[in-house]
Ligand SMILES: Nc1ncnc2c1ncn2[C@@H]1O[C@H](COP(=O)(O)OP(=O)(O)OP(=O)(O)O)[C@@H](O)[C@H]1O
């Protein structure tokens with residue numbers, strides 16, 4: 325178990341020691357702040373039925389940024405080890421494949437969680453300034469919205485780590501991650517907004533996968549366990565596949 | 579310490595290591611010798627359980643490198659060829675990470691890392707980024723890494739490559755001194771290195787073992803085609819007379835002023851020096867030089883690894 329934590333610390337360190345990490349943090353906090361400010365001023369002009377939480381998160385731009393962040397923080401994880409050849413050093417130390425795979429996944433996930441934290445401050449400030457206006461919503465709703473964001477982020481990270489295990493070049497890893505995650509975000513959005521599908525059965529299917537829909541539900545405080553199961557099992561599947569690829573790739577020493 | 583039985587590695591249809599078997603006992607320093615592409619690194623990668631064997635088995639300290647790979651890995655320090663390292667880490671930081679990964683207890687961390695920094699003479703580079711180190715220093719960091727958990731067995735793939743002559747000497751001394759309580763398997767192309775450090779040599783060529791013995795025995799038993807050089811003022815027919823001496827295969831003659839220079843190719847293990855002196859005395863040849871070149875490890879190596887047997 326110690327090797328897992330040793331490796332986890334090493335992964336976190338390797339993420340935080342790249343300038344990219346700080347660019348991502350600054351960019352994300354800035355975007356989030358801008359987003360928040362925009363909607364607050366919108367609400368100021370015309371009191372609306374919408375809730376601040378829905379509005380801030382129900383925003384395509386915001387969610388697409390997740391795809392880029394996941395690609396940026398996971399692209400190096402395995403690809404770089406294979407490119408540098410350090411995978412040979414790593415895997416001839418007494419460490420299990422699983423520990424390495426999980427350390428890389430959780431390392432990126434922890435970074436992602438840290439990334440989300442400052443954005444929560446917006447709601448906290450809003451709550452203080454408005455003396456708990458109903459638009460700020462309850463702590464529970466905010467918490468469940470963040471749980472969903474974290475799960476979505478971890479799903480993307482598992483896809484990113486998986487992509488990185490497939491290739492030797494980190495840019496290729498990033499491209500694969502972006503392609504898969506953006507497609508995943510885009511399909512339900514396209515189904516709803518472009519195709520105007522009205523068949524309720526089809527609608528139900530794509531809504532089940534639509535992260536924007538999930539965010540709306542969760543930020544209303546509606547915690548649907550089916551969604552949680554979906555995110556956790558999809559993430560688990562990618563982590564499992566990563567282990568499988570890493571293991572068999574190591575055997576071929578490519 | 580190492581036991582290898584019928585170990586084979588195939589890359590597709592190409593057999594890189596072909597059913598080799600050998601054993602290395604505790605305390606031995608064994609040189610793994612072979613030309614480029616002989617299969618040295620491939621064998622080492624299988625021993626360190628980085629590559630799975632196509633067939634056969636190997637064990638380290640009684641632990642199968644595949645089935646009990648974690649236990650086997652705990653007991654060895656490995657320096658891969660080319661020493662892959664993380665360029666964005668500092669030397670000390672890297673060694674502490676590696677020590678922790680290899681299970682050095684926290685209480686011993688400072689001591690172990692300090693020891694290997696001193697041993698490999700990189701204490702003054704502790705806070706330097708690995709990416710900015712010269713090749714030789716990277717090599718030393720790799721060696722420090724291999725040593726940091728104080729393993730019983732060291733597997734070193736060309737540890738002196740890229741080092742300056744002084745460093746080569748230091749590293750050889752280091753490896754020799756380590757060997758007092760450890761077992762070392764070291765691959766190299768450098769023949770004097772083997773003679774200097776190793777208690778035994780395993781010569782591998784095209785994936786199979788050609789010889790496994792001490793350097794001395796290899797030289798002694800090597801049925802080399804020896805060469806003898808004679809410089810004398812000899813008359814007509816000298817070459818033919820020399821040719822008739824037992825053990826002489828062939829004579830070539832050249833001239834240096836008044837002097838005849840004869841090069842004699844000899845049969846294996848022939849020592850015709852005495853006969854030649856007798857002949858020279860009988861015919862009153864003034865002799866200014868007579869010497870037989872003895873086989874070097876280089877000859878042995880060339881002989882074992884150029885044939886396609
Ligand atoms: N991944 C691979 N795929 C295919 N062939 C390989 C692979 N790795 C090594 N080989 C081949 O296996 C043979 C043995 O290679 P190996 O690296 O073990 O040689 P070596 O004895 O270490 O040589 P050197 O002295 O050059 O380091 C070579 O012919 C090499 O081309």
Ligand SMILES: [Mg+2]
Nearest residue numbers: 618619620659
């Ligand atoms: Mg090699």
